[in-house]
Amino acid sequence: MQAEERAVTGVPGFDAMLRGGFLPRSANLLEGAPGCGKTTLGMQFIHYGATHGEPGLILTFEQFPEQYYRDAAGFGWDFRELERRRLLQVIMSSPEVTKADLERFNGRIAGLVSNMGVKRILVDSISQFERMTDDPVELRNLLHGFLNALRREGLTALFTREAYVLLGDEQREEDETESSMSFLVDSYVMLRYVEIESAIHRAIIVLKMRGSAHDTHIRQFEIGPHGLVVQEPFRGREGILSGTPQYMAESFIKAFVRR
Amino acid sequence: MERENLANRAYTGDIDPELLDFLNQYVDSFIKWDLMRFFFNNPHTIDTVDNIARYAGRNPETVEQELAELAMRGLLEETHMGTLVVYALAADPEIRDQLARFIQASEDRQFRIRAIYHVIKGGY
Numbered sequence A: 001m002q003a004e005e006r007a008v009t010g011v012p013g014f015d016a017m018l019r020g021g022f023l024p025r026s027a028n029l030l031e032g033a034p035g036c037g038k039t040t041l042g043m044q045f046i047h048y049g050a051t052h053g054e055p056g057l058i059l060t061f062e063q064f065p066e067q068y069y070r071d072a073a074g075f076g077w078d079f080r081e082l083e084r085r086r087l088l089q090v091i092m093s094s095p096e097v098t099k100a101d102l103e104r105f106n107g108r109i110a111g112l113v114s115n116m117g118v119k120r121i122l123v124d125s126i127s128q129f130e131r132m133t134d135d136p137v138e139l140r141n142l143l144h145g146f147l148n149a150l151r152r153e154g155l156t157a158l159f160t161r162e163a164y165v166l167l168g169d170e171q172r173e174e175d176e177t178e179s180s181m182s183f184l185v186d187s188y189v190m191l192r193y194v195e196i197e198s199a200i201h202r203a204i205i206v207l208k209m210r211g212s213a214h215d216t217h218i219r220q221f222e223i224g225p226h227g228l229v230v231q232e233p234f235r236g237r238e239g240i241l242s243g244t245p246q247y248m249a250e251s252f253i254k255a256f257v258r259r
Numbered sequence B: 001m002e003r004e005n006l007a008n009r010a011y012t013g014d015i016d017p018e019l020l021d022f023l024n025q026y027v028d029s030f031i032k033w034d035l036m037r038f039f040f041n042n043p044h045t046i047d048t049v050d051n052i053a054r055y056a057g058r059n060p061e062t063v064e065q066e067l068a069e070l071a072m073r074g075l076l077e078e079t080h081m082g083t084l085v086v087y088a089l090a091a092d093p094e095i096r097d098q099l100a101r102f103i104q105a106s107e108d109r110q111f112r113i114r115a116i117y118h119v120i121k122g123g124y
């Protein structure tokens, strides 16, 4: 597959991990602990699209749109201006309403897709769907229906999901949504905090990417003045507290292979 | 009565007539004012009474009536989606523009005092 056919994220270093970007019209899951950079990566993906011919929507279930405008401005991204130019829209809603909207003929989202030519959507965060039901089968069906509706609209979708594991080497609990989601999505990316020599670093790994090769390294990333920048893989033992990265890699793999 | 009217005029006399119209038409309670500010700051919100009440930090019983009234007056759009009733800011650019002018004007303390006085008096 050629790079031009990909939905380029615009996150330096991350596109290379994905061999060019997300697959068009795919559903992509971005999981990580609070504060580790999910929303920032998502906004970066939407901003890149909006400024490169792929208008986008941000569907927020928890954070006020005004906060996105503010946070984006901190990275030099003028979301209000992009909204005025109809290249972006930050929609606040709830999972119930979104579901009902997508089930309607000519719903709001469908309308924006045809009027604005929307190609990308950030759903921040999918965790809110868990409020809708306690039944894992029903939840899975809900998520499945939601993902399919977005695929039907031809959108490349990025879903964030809160993981309450702070460091990569902590024991993970069985988690229904996570196993449903990882099965339903086309790619699965994790952000983690990693402790090395008692300093906290941020790490990113692509755990799965359907229909594409991808980088299997755990890489370090930073959040700089223009958003995320993915760097070198954690490598070797020099300067790294013994065992920690290996340990982390094992738990990543364990978590992944278990499904 | 006459004294009251005079007092009213002293406060509202300086309000730009268009803004005064807007006040009279839409803003007859502080909850409506809060809701308008909320929709102005988050213009692409589309949600149920319960959720909007939560965002606005009010109880749903209070907010329900106010949202319905704002929808009736054309500032909001009410949509029925299956069993859900949802509200969003009206798409009409003219109404959005009036709202923007009102919210911007209310950044000014003098205007706010006059407008608040007007709301308390119940308009006229």
Ligand SMILES: Nc1ncnc2c1ncn2[C@@H]1O[C@H](COP(=O)(O)OP(=O)(O)O)[C@@H](O)[C@H]1O
Pocket: A032, A033, A034, A035, A036, A037, A038, A039, A040, A041, A071, A074, A075, A223, A224, A225
């Ligand atoms: N303008 C900025 N420059 C650098 N870092 C920032 C900036 N704005 C926010 N951050 C950092 O980004 C992180 C927040 O990331 P966010 O994407 O909101 O996390 P999540 O969505 O995973 O909870 C915070 O740790 C904050 O320090």
Ligand SMILES: [Mg+2]
Pocket: A035, A038, A039, A040, A124
């Ligand atoms: Mg977030």
